[in-house]
Amino acid sequence: AQRVTQPEKLLSVFKGAPVELKCNYSYSGSPELFWYVQYSRQRLQLLLRHISRESIKGFTADLNKGETSFHLKKPFAQEEDSAMYYCALMRAGGTSYGKLTFGQGTILTVHP
């Protein structure tokens, strides 16, 4: 079975401070990891995914298979980063058939 854990339900930082949203997963096979974000009154949307190795809106995430983690980081938080963030896992290899397993989410608040 696959499981995603986001240990922090709430995270508050000040504008300009570094931010790290933690994500740990358990899965015996080869996973693909994603971060989704939901801004206030907007729909859930993809922020970034492991396979793309991109930096989106200043956010990066590195897959650490040894620690089974996929933490989301940004060196300087902005007020517009305030949102709900979900870490999600999909089974690699083309047999996932659309199934994303989500963590419980972390509400990030960036104070001015």
Added chain:
Amino acid sequence: KAGVTQTPRYLIKTRGQQVTLSCSPISGHRSVSWYQQTPGQGLQFLFEYFSETQRNKGNFPGRFSGRQFSNSRSEMNVSTLELGDSALYLCASSLVAGVSNEQFFGPGTRLTVL
């Protein structure tokens, strides 16, 4: 390009009734996945459809069912509603199911069971 649309946006039903929710994917997308979102359980996968076939199913009772039409539009049905079925139901579409295809989410249907 129009995004994923879901209808209705809000529904109020009573226990024992049944409900049908609709999802129209982005044009050209053939895979539709459904999720249930509740404060207690978070986002949980219900099922996925591709080319009118259910290819994956989450751990939900048989009261939850769905289907997909030839135009890729999908419906999900919940029969014999229970109070615990109150949730936000999200659908997501992608070109084809798979890791490399981003899932685009709809705004959700808020179901309240009284």
